[in-house]
Structures are given as structure tokens and as C-alpha cells.
Amino acid sequence: MALRTVEEYYKSLSKQHPTVYITGDKVENAHEHPLIKHMVAAIAKTYEMENDPEGSKLLVTDSELIPEKVSRFAKFYKSPDDLLTKVRMLKFLSHNIGGCYSRCTGMDAINSAGIEIYNCDQKHGTQYWPKFINFVKMIQEKDLALFSGVTDVKGDRALRPSQQSDPDMYLHVVDKNNDGIVVRGAKIHQTGSTCANWGLIIPTREMRKEDADYAVCFAVPVDAEGLIHVYGRGTLESRAIDGCDMGNAEFSKFAPILIFKDVFVPWERVFLCGEYEYAGEMVRNFGNYHRHSHGGCKCGVGDVLIGAAATAADYNGLPKTSHIQNKYAEMQKIVQAIYGCSIAASVESTETPSGIYTVDPVLSNTSKLFEGKDLAEVIRMMIEIAGGMTTDLPSDKDFANPEIGPLLTKYLKGIDGVSTADRMRIFRLIEKLAFESRDIVSNIHGAGSPETHRMTILRNTNLEAMKGYAKKIAGIKENK
Ligand SMILES: Cc1cc2nc3c(=O)[nH]c(=O)nc-3n(C[C@H](O)[C@H](O)[C@H](O)COP(=O)(O)OP(=O)(O)OC[C@H]3O[C@@H](n4cnc5c(N)ncnc54)[C@H](O)[C@@H]3O)c2cc1C
Structure with missing residues (x-):
């Protein structure tokens, strides 16, 4: 194999x-x-x-x-x-x-x-x-x-x-x-x-x-x-x-x-x-495919964001708090929109002369626009749920220090039954998910800047047809 x-x-x-x-x-x-x-x-x-x-x-x-x-x-x-x-x-x-x-x-x-x-x-x-x-x-x-x-x-x-x-x-x-x-x-x-x-x-x-x-x-x-x-x-x-x-x-x-x-x-x-007329389509195909890929990978990361927030809430003793539960639904809504558009872009794909299928460009770029703007709101809600310990955590080396380590372990504990070390692990993960610059910037600029996503959506949107639907329903007759 x-x-x-x-x-x-x-x-x-x-x-x-x-x-x-x-x-x-x-x-x-x-x-x-x-x-x-x-x-x-x-x-x-x-x-x-x-x-x-x-x-x-x-x-x-x-x-x-x-x-x-x-x-x-x-x-x-x-x-x-x-x-x-x-x-x-x-x-x-x-x-x-x-x-x-x-x-x-x-x-x-x-x-x-x-x-x-x-x-x-x-x-x-x-x-x-x-x-x-x-x-x-x-x-x-x-x-x-x-x-x-x-x-x-x-x-x-x-x-x-x-x-x-x-x-x-x-x-x-x-x-x-x-x-x-x-x-x-x-x-x-x-x-x-x-x-x-x-x-x-x-x-x-x-x-x-x-x-x-x-x-x-x-x-x-x-x-x-x-x-x-x-x-x-x-x-x-x-x-x-x-x-x-x-x-x-x-x-x-x-x-x-x-x-x-x-x-x-x-x-x-x-x-x-030198065959210059193929360059534009090549990179546009790449953009459409790669925005479609982000719909899968960033949805997976979105699930990790929600899971990290929910684990922090559990460790804080707030597993059933209603405002936090509502936020999970809001976070899911965004993550599923990112995923759903990529799934739909696959279903609506079309065959090219090469036999390679190309994704629906409006749906794949819509997925990426949700990622670029709304995934930031998922991250914000994760931080809101987890609390301020998303930052300012002492180093692992402080926890290992015999003089201050036991004090930190005592004071940074959450609920009974969960070790301080595990609580710190989830905060570190949240900190990384929220503040690692490459991940955050990749949500916006990875696979092209957001304006290229909007341009692709517009290029593939039949605005005249849409106006036609509206005018017909409104009873407007075009002047010939
Ligand atoms: C973490 C990360 C990973 C990446 N991975 C890859 C990779 O593996 N391979 C790869 O090839 N690329 C990769 N990229 C690059 C990514 O595709 C680019 O960052 C993106 O296309 C934007 O290009 P730029 O960063 O040069 O910004 P710019 O193109 O300079 O854009 C900055 C702003 O200016 C606007 N702008 C730019 N030109 C014009 C113009 N002519 N008219 C009007 N407005 C304009 C843009 O819309 C944007 O708002 C990655 C980027 C990041 C952040």
C-alpha cells in the first residue's frame, strides 16, 4: 500500500x-x-x-x-x-x-x-x-x-x-x-x-x-x-x-x-x-477549495473551542448555568454554519472537463466569511465562559517550585474532584486557542482576504435574477 x-x-x-x-x-x-x-x-x-x-x-x-x-x-x-x-x-x-x-x-x-x-x-x-x-x-x-x-x-x-x-x-x-x-x-x-x-x-x-x-x-x-x-x-x-x-x-x-x-x-x-489566461482561474479554484477545507477543519476546531469552554465551566462549578448553556447554542450555531456551508458546497459541486469536481463557490466562500467574522465571537464567548484565568497563569515552573507551588495549587483550585493541574491545563488550552496569532489571523486571511470571498460571492450571484423575482412578486412591470 x-x-x-x-x-x-x-x-x-x-x-x-x-x-x-x-x-x-x-x-x-x-x-x-x-x-x-x-x-x-x-x-x-x-x-x-x-x-x-x-x-x-x-x-x-x-x-x-x-x-x-x-x-x-x-x-x-x-x-x-x-x-x-x-x-x-x-x-x-x-x-x-x-x-x-x-x-x-x-x-x-x-x-x-x-x-x-x-x-x-x-x-x-x-x-x-x-x-x-x-x-x-x-x-x-x-x-x-x-x-x-x-x-x-x-x-x-x-x-x-x-x-x-x-x-x-x-x-x-x-x-x-x-x-x-x-x-x-x-x-x-x-x-x-x-x-x-x-x-x-x-x-x-x-x-x-x-x-x-x-x-x-x-x-x-x-x-x-x-x-x-x-x-x-x-x-x-x-x-x-x-x-x-x-x-x-x-x-x-x-x-x-x-x-x-x-x-x-x-x-x-x-x-x-507563460499561458497567462489560466493563472486567475487556478488561484480562484484554489481559494474556493481552500475555503471549503477551512469549513471542515475550523468546524473541528470550533468543537474544541466549545468543549474547552464547557470543561472550564464544569471545573468552575457551573455545569448547568442557563446563560452559559445558551452560549453553547450560539457557539454551535456559528460552528455549524461554517461546516454546513462547506458540506453544501460539496453537494452542489460540478464536474470540470478534467473530471475534477469543483465546489459551489458561493457556498464555500460563505463558509469562510462566517469563519472570518463569526468564529471570533465563538472565541470571545469561550473566554467569557472560562473567565479571566484565560490569561495571567503562573508558569509550570512556578507550580514546580517547592515554596510557591503548593500555594498556587491550593488557591487556583475549582470544584472538588478536579485537580488544579487539570484546571490549569484547560486554561492553557483556551489561552492557546484564543491568542495564538497564526490561528487567529488564519481565520481571517487564510485562503485569501475576506474581500476576495465577497468578490467571489458577488461574481457568482445573479443579482438581476434576484431583482426579477422581487419585481415580479411586487407586480412591477419592466419598461421595455
Ligand atoms: C496563518 C496563515 C497561513 C497561511 N497559509 C498559506 C499557505 O499555506 N500558502 C499560501 O500560499 N498562503 C498562505 N496564507 C496567505 C493568505 O492567503 C494571505 O495572507 C491572504 O491571501 C492575504 O494576503 P496578504 O496577507 O498579502 O494581505 P494583502 O493582500 O496585503 O491584503 C491586505 C488588505 O488589503 C486589501 N487589498 C490587497 N490588495 C488590494 C487591491 N489591489 N485592491 C483593494 N484591496 C486590496 C485586502 O483585501 C486586505 O484587506 C496564509 C496566511 C496566514 C495568515
């Missing part, structure tokens, strides 16, 4: 040698670094789940490319059912991890790029699709972890790529020869890039003829020569370095800046190069 074990995943990382900088230092074996290893652990958990009787029901599937069972993270969405199972799988994983596990970005990139690579070959007679299928087969056969590289640094946002004073503000082709292309630029917020094996790089926006050098899609190993990962700072990370006071002791997230310092890519791994 083309499924890796946790050990095989770790072994693959130890064989890679990516160029990684963390807080000013060049770091060897980055996957073992205290700021990186918790995200590696989150991805490792997905491999554990592929080999778990319960998890494999969602994470393992048949392949239409190779005669083996493969990871769903490397699967083309070939039916509405594939899209439904994806959302359910991500919710399931969030219940087990409580945060990001990165691999959904690669899965969504495979599908969004695939649709347009196929269209490009059909129109231009290019030969990208067979090469792309070979790449996806490799990912499936070796069960590799794949990240997506979409977001460029973008310089002056009001200018197109070819209008920038510095031409490197969007990733672009700077050289071509018989063997391949050379690319230069930088991608930001590359979730889990350092913990992956390969990256699939796609354009970040629509392109015009004059931007043709920027219309490029390709795959690279994470340790390609010239590829530099620079770790981005988050909140709460000194705790990971100290190895204590962690809210989610096992798992974490980070999203480096990725600099492409004249990286060579062989033609075999180039899937779009």
Missing part, C-alpha cells in the same frame, strides 16, 4: 536538507527544532491516522492513477462524495489535533492546478497534463507531504506584477533553457513548508499578456537549491523554546517566508509557463 507510517515520515525529513533560518540562525535538521517539531508532530498525526482503523475510513481512498490505496491528501476530487469526505476528514483531524496539519493546502493545490493544466493542454496543445499526472502519481506512491505556495509578497498592491518597480515582487521566470526554468521571487505564509517533502507552486492572481513570465506553476522539493525558508514569529513561542506552559502540548503551526533565489526547476516539474 502507498501509505507511509509516522516513522517513515520522520525518516524522510531527516534525509532532506532544506535551507532554514529561525530567528537569525541557519538551522540544520529544522524538523527537530523546538519551534518546528510541534507542527511536524501535527503532520505526523495525519500519517498515524492513515494507519488507524477509524482514521483510515476517512483518510485512505482508492486512486484512479495507481492500483493501490492512497492518502486522500493526494487525491483528485472525482465526485461530490470525494468533496464531502474531505470536509469530514478535516473535521475529524481537527478533533484529534486541535489546529493546523498543513496537508490540506497541497491537496487543494493539486486539484485547483489540475483543472487549469488540463484546460491549457486542451486549448494550446501543451503537454503539461501528462507531466502533472506523473507528479501526482509520485506524491501518491510515496505518500509525500505537499505544501502549496500561492501567496506572493506583492509589493505595491495597486500595481500588476509587470508594473512593479522591483520585478521580483511576484514569483517569475528569469531564465529558460533546454533543461528547465529558473524562478525568482518570494512566497509568504507558507504553512508547514519546512515540514513537507515537496511544494506545488501556483500563481497568486490573474495575469495579463504583459505578466506572462509570472504565470508559472511548478513543483519543487523543499530542499531545492536556492530555496530559503525563513521562520515567521508567532505569539506564545517562547513557551515552545522553554518546553513548558504549552496550551496544546503536542501540536502547533507556523508559516515561513519562502525565498526563491534563482531556483532551477526541470521541465518535467513545470506545469504552466
